[in-house]
Amino acid sequence: MIAFVIRRLLQSLIVMLVVGFVAFSMFNFLGDPINNMVGQDATEEDRENLRVALGLDKPFYVQFLVYLSNAVQGNFGTSYRLGMPVVDALADRLPATLELVFCAAGLALLVGVPLGVYTGLHRDRWLSKVFLTLSLVGISLPTFLIGILLILFFAVQLGWLPSFGRGDVVDLGFWSTGFLTASGLKALILPSVTLALFQLTLVMRLVRAEMLEVLRTDYIKFARARGLSNRAVHFGHALGNTLVPVITITGLQIGSLIAFAIVTETVFQWPGMGLLFLQAVQFVDIPIMSSYLILIAFFFVAINLVVDLLYYFVDPRLRADRAVAGGH
Amino acid sequence: MQNAPLLRVEDLKVEFPTRRGRLVAVDGVSFDIAPGEVLGVVGESGAGKSMTGSAIIGLLEPPGRIAGGSISLDGRRIDNLPYEEMRKIRGKHIGAIFQDPLTSLNPLYSVGKQLVETIETHSDLSPTQARERALALLREVGIPAPERRIDQYPHQFSGGMRQRVVIALALCANPRLIVADEPTTALDVSIQAQIIALLKRLCREHGTAVMLVTHDMGVIAETADRVAVMYAGRVAEIGPVRDVIKNPKHPYTVGLMGSIPRIGRDEERLTQIEGSMPRLTEIPTGCAFNPRCPLVFDRCLRDRPDLIDVGPFHRVSCWKYAEGVGHA
Numbered sequence: 124m125i126a127f128v129i130r131r132l133l134q135s136l137i138v139m140l141v142v143g144f145v146a147f148s149m150f151n152f153l154g155d156p157i158n159n160m161v162g163q164d165a166t167e168e169d170r171e172n173l174r175v176a177l178g179l180d181k182p183f184y185v186q187f188l189v190y191l192s193n194a195v196q197g198n199f200g201t202s203y204r205l206g207m208p209v210v211d212a213l214a215d216r217l218p219a220t221l222e223l224v225f226c227a228a229g230l231a232l233l234v235g236v237p238l239g240v241y242t243g244l245h246r247d248r249w250l251s252k253v254f255l256t257l258s259l260v261g262i263s264l265p266t267f268l269i270g271i272l273l274i275l276f277f278a279v280q281l282g283w284l285p286s287f288g289r290g291d292v293v294d295l296g297f298w299s300t301g302f303l304t305a306s307g308l309k310a311l312i313l314p315s316v317t318l319a320l321f322q323l324t325l326v327m328r329l330v331r332a333e334m335l336e337v338l339r340t341d342y343i344k345f346a347r348a349r350g351l352s353n354r355a356v357h358f359g360h361a362l363g364n365t366l367v368p369v370i371t372i373t374g375l376q377i378g379s380l381i382a383f384a385i386v387t388e389t390v391f392q393w394p395g396m397g398l399l400f401l402q403a404v405q406f407v408d409i410p411i412m413s414s415y416l417i418l419i420a421f422f423f424v425a426i427n428l429v430v431d432l433l434y435y436f437v438d439p440r441l442r443a444d445r446a447v448a449g450g451h
Numbered sequence: 452m453q454n455a456p457l458l459r460v461e462d463l464k465v466e467f468p469t470r471r472g473r474l475v476a477v478d479g480v481s482f483d484i485a486p487g488e489v490l491g492v493v494g495e496s497g498a499g500k501s502m503t504g505s506a507i508i509g510l511l512e513p514p515g516r517i518a519g520g521s522i523s524l525d526g527r528r529i530d531n532l533p534y535e536e537m538r539k540i541r542g543k544h545i546g547a548i549f550q551d552p553l554t555s556l557n558p559l560y561s562v563g564k565q566l567v568e569t570i571e572t573h574s575d576l577s578p579t580q581a582r583e584r585a586l587a588l589l590r591e592v593g594i595p596a597p598e599r600r601i602d603q604y605p606h607q608f609s610g611g612m613r614q615r616v617v618i619a620l621a622l623c624a625n626p627r628l629i630v631a632d633e634p635t636t637a638l639d640v641s642i643q644a645q646i647i648a649l650l651k652r653l654c655r656e657h658g659t660a661v662m663l664v665t666h667d668m669g670v671i672a673e674t675a676d677r678v679a680v681m682y683a684g685r686v687a688e689i690g691p692v693r694d695v696i697k698n699p700k701h702p703y704t705v706g707l708m709g710s711i712p713r714i715g716r717d718e719e720r721l722t723q724i725e726g727s728m729p730r731l732t733e734i735p736t737g738c739a740f741n742p743r744c745p746l747v748f749d750r751c752l753r754d755r756p757d758l759i760d761v762g763p764f765h766r767v768s769c770w771k772y773a774e775g776v777g778h779a
Contacts, residue, residue, distance in 0.1 A: 340554065342555055342558070345555040347541065349541065349542040349546075349547075353538075355568065364557070437559070438559060440558060440604070440606045
């Protein structure tokens with residue numbers, strides 16, 4: 124177990140180093156940073172001085188090492204556009220995105236798994252067919268369109284929910300949360316649904332396919348032959364065995380929820396990292412872009428690590444260290 | 452053979468609706484099993500023996516269904532019970548053992564959990580008592596160090612040990628009948644003998660009747676009191692094991708016995724019955740065995756034979772033994 128975690132951590136470290144390198148390269152390949160900083164009338168001498176002052180005259184690998192050591196200490200530079208440290212800019216926006224992703228992922232799982240189980244168990248019922256048809260809509264409609272349709276219906280026509288923003292947030296010092304106010308919660312609904320819809324249909328179809336597969340296995344037949352209740356067979360034996368692929372996909376999807384909340388955040392003017400990133404792209408704000416890249420990579424790596432550890436708890440066959448088959 | 456059979460199967464018909472019409476997998480099968488008796492059911496793959504077993508425990512795979520006849524346990528019809536009623540009979544009154552012990556156990560549940568779960572379904576024992584019973588069962592089926600083994604997972608057991616666990620699971624509620632579908636086919640030959648001996652001993656001790664489905668004549672000779680030979684969904688011959696083996700009547704049984712290689716006799720080629728069993732779509736009119744039968748005559752091509760008494764408890768479905776035909 125410990126050896127497994129250490130090995131995974133080392134692998135994660137390598138991934139982060141590679142991502143760090145790519146993020147660092149952005150500074151050199153997306154235009155000359157000096158050009159972006161000094162005014163139009165700066166002399167050649169001013170530029171040279173700034174170059175030396177910023178350490179940009181040093182060899183490539185020295186610059187990379189400096190970048191890395193800064194990054195490890197939490198210093199990702201200063202945003203060109205906002206003029207504030209990148210870390211502060213991201214920390215400002217992170218809670219908004221994470222709360223949105225948390226709600227969307229929760230919604231996708233809490234609705235997607237039961238629907239998947241239902242459609243898997245009763246695949247000939249008309250309700251299952253309705254769910255499956257609707258899920259096709261969820262998979263094929265683009266996110267922005269769903270968002271706009273929801274706004275049109277619930278915000279414009281009915282006027283029940285706000286069409287943009289986070290509502291009132293409560294600042295906890297290190298975290299600003301929308302969970303504690305009524306307007307914050309109301310503001311979460313439409314963006315969460317929009318972001319969750321695709322994942323929900325994906326989870327539902329995955330769980331359904333896995334359930335159909337598992338229900339055909341011998342151990343399910345044997346469980347039935349032992350007279351166990353349907354509840355125990357379906358939710359204990361069958362659902363448990365569908366979990367490994369579901370955890371894998373869900374883990375990956377949560378990563379992409381964070382990374383691709385951009386579209387939803389734009390549609391709902393949600394003050395999260397996605398919106399920050401989009402603005403950074405417009406202004407070629409490279410420190411923000413490269414730090415965003417590193418942060419997203421970090422989330423992916425961390426989630427994958429958690430997923431691997433979850434396997435370990437779900438499937439006893441992976442706890443190989445004490446597994447020794449007995450003789451006859 | 453006694454006045455009150457434990458299990459009575461009468462004119463059982465199992466069919467599968469398919470696009471090309473209905474396939475009749477079991478066609479008019481009748482037999483009794485007395486309390487404590489071991490009935491062997493032999494036949495080639497596709498002869499309908501497993502299908503008969505599945506029909507008895509009420510777990511025919513859809514779209515397969517019982518299309519006619521009846522199954523009674525202790526005088527009570529069980530073939531038309533609602534799912535929930537039948538579920539309470541499965542495990543408690545009729546146990547089942549399937550072919551492949553490697554896939555019969557849920558890989559994510561410890562052996563003890565599967566036992567306790569089954570015991571608790573069929574009795575009012577407390578969790579502690581259920582665990583005690585599980586330990587006793589494991590000890591009874593010959594698993595060494597059950598206190599240690601009970602919390603292990605199926606993958607930590609060898610094939611033979613797993614089949615012992617499966618037998619323990621089938622015996623959980625002391626059923627009066629066990630349907631054992633090829634319980635040794637997936638095991639090493641050396642383990643087969645142990646498992647058969649175990650099954651035989653346990654059933655004698657508990658007074659459990661067994662329907663032993665197999666294609667291994669050796670296992671039948673070793674274990675069964677009576678044997679039913681099935682061919683193309685029908686019973687070709689049924690009778691006490693000694694009579695059927697020593698004095699087979701049906702030309703198919705004669706062929707089967709003749710094709711068993713004998714130790715000590717030097718044979719260049721293995722004897723076999725010419726041709727192969729017809730597919731369910733191509734069962735000929737008259738006797739299903741007529742294309743392969745060395746003794747075929749005109750009536751065999753025209754009419755289907757029913758079981759005819761040829762001795763005490765010994766019955767054969769072959770026109771050769773019909774009185775007043777005179778072709779024998």
